Amino acid sequence: MKNIRSTSLIFATLIAAGAASMPSIAAARTVRVCMFPGNPTAALDTSVAREVFRVAGIAATISEKGIKDGDDDGVSTHELVKSLAHDCDVVAGFPVSSNADQRGTSMLYSQPYLHSGYVSIAPHGAGAATPEHETIAATYSSPSQLIAVQQRYAHYDLENTSEQTVNAVATKRAQRAIVWYPAVVAYEHAHPHQRFDVTSVTSEYSGWTLVFALNSGDDDLRQRIDAALTKLRESGALARLTRDWALPDNMHAAAVSRPVHARPAAGGIRLAGYTVSSGSPFGGGFIKVADSTASAGVPSFDKEQVAHGQALYTSSCAKCHGDKLEGNVGPALSGPAFAPAEHSHITVSGIFQYMSNNMPADHPGQMKDADYADLMAFLLYQNGYDAGKGHLTADIANDSSAPLNAGPRK
Template sequence: MNHPFHSIRAAGMLAACIALAPSPSEAAVKICTFPGSPSAALDRGVAQAVFARARIAATFVADGIGEGDDDGVSLKELDRTLARNCDVIAGFPRSAVADAADSRMRFSRGYLRAGYVSIEAPGAELKAAAKRTIAATYASPAQLIAVQQQDVTLDLENTSAATVEAVANGRAQRAIVWYPAVVAYRNAHPERSFAVAPADSPYADWQLTFAFGDKTAALRSRIDDALASLSNEGRLQALTKPWSLPAQTASAARYLDAPSTSSFRHAGIVLADMNAARAGRVVKIANEGSIAPPSFEQAQTTHGKTLYSSACAKCHGAQLQGVTAPALQGPSFAPASNSHLTVGGIFNYMATNMPADRPGKMKDQDYADIMAFLLLSNGYKPGASKMTADSARASALPLNAGPGR
């Protein structure tokens, strides 16, 4: 479950070395963007305007952020990038479920809300199998959102562009995808149009920011001031407008209370009918079985913690706080009530798709031990019997955290 820029594994970075009016009195700040990010052009444009307003000389570095491995780019690797190759990362994604708050990085205010959405291609010719197929980008929040859908087949794609393409070409009825990828695809294919609905999930809402390393942390206040100044003048909104979420998809909470509409148009993108979305576009995982918490032993949580540290912490954080993948502890993962996730749903997803570099390759009991550790970390108490893969898989318990469970 990597961050929205899982496409850092794609070849090459889109940013070229572009000078930003360097000043002879100071060394230029080196700015990186994520390789293959759909928002790279936006990130460069915002950076140019913001650093110019802050009167900070800067250049873009073409190869500052490495490819990472099949499990993404770790927090340690990003910290090292900011210590050696770049001074600032433009377009760093942050959210309530993965904000990298425990890193050495410092972050600016957000300059774009860039969430995950559900898209369809009106008029696309669908084959029979495609009518029950949802596309999503592998090892990204899109996959975790998509796996909550009921009675569907998942089409997992390696890039966000391929995910949009799956809908455009009729291989899938709809897709869960990061919204800037939809904009980037539309820019490349202006003849295409999509219906867009919110992805009603705690994993859907993200902000793009600037990330600073130790060497440039002192610049953060100047960049925040520049962002505020450009925003007050309306220039920031003008820069980001083509990439901004349609108003009714800006957040799941606003969407649920919004009036029905099917007439909103945004650069060739039509907002899907709200009542149709409420009727079942985004649904909870449905698992049969007992709603009682599955029992687990204290000893297996210790083993689960060890497994988590070696297989999961790189992206989900040593304290389950989320780094480049969603947090696995706290209200975004296990809210006090009305969870969108179940124990069985999380277990099935984890046992099939994680870890991202070895999906489904661990032993069944190892996955059960990790699940036990996650339950313990979210307020559930151990019992007398051991959790097994079968008992975890069968649990329809909504994952609602709280003391005394």
């Protein structure tokens, strides 16, 4: 998920003067609106999109297929820009945060139409669990995982979708979960008899908004969308559309259910449990999980690749992931939260594909294939694998189905 710094409502004067005086986009084309497949806010995004384009006087079609529908590798920034160029004109339900890096993208963003965030949920009336014996569910490679690992003394159940994360609490695989609030709403809509106790979490990763994302050449369309959103907001219609999805009124004042620390103290996190469940992740940049029957060994790499990969990491990755891969604004890239000692369901190819499509955050996918291969070699070395005589190439890393099980170097 990427960043937007929300603009103020600068289009109110345009509406007062009459938005019809602006150039007619409808006369030029019918706008194609796409969604992220599996997004828990799909129903909300559809309703808001239909109302926005109706108010804007723009003909629009909403694609049921969505972006990258049926692909479980997620959506990289490059793929999203490509879809905006060929398959659709607007993406509804695009999640953004003021704490994520959006440099290097050519996309435009509308005003937000939903302010939401990540919360902690537990079974209704269950009471507080003992922190030392608590299992926390979170969604892998998402803000919920970053928030979960900021909390001390817990086992972790990492799921591939937000729906599965909520379900982990409903089925008692976890005592609580860190999850995006709209996913809780969607789950309760699908399971009317299921209710959760919801409390806020304090984290730099918790606040997110939903916007419309557009290609860089469509600023006139963005202005029309913003003008329509302003009109819907002022009339109260937007509040009615989003009421069920917004955080409860008292959420901002709610107590944090467990202490959350911006930077965990050394040794303060106990990762005694680590599981990744199978499924089809939605949204941007999720890491593909391994086939549990895969037995191929981790591919070989040489010492020169490790040295070059370390230099690349220091210059391009350490600012987000920490000098020692311990994690900073980005997740840790070493240790049991990244590569458990055994039973990992994360593949070398999954890590490599995610990295080469989405990293570094300030210029995703822009390094050479050989550089990404050397970075992969450095990550493998830092997670317990020895350098050998073989040379790791991008093609080899991309095809490796080996699970990433870390361990002490022999």
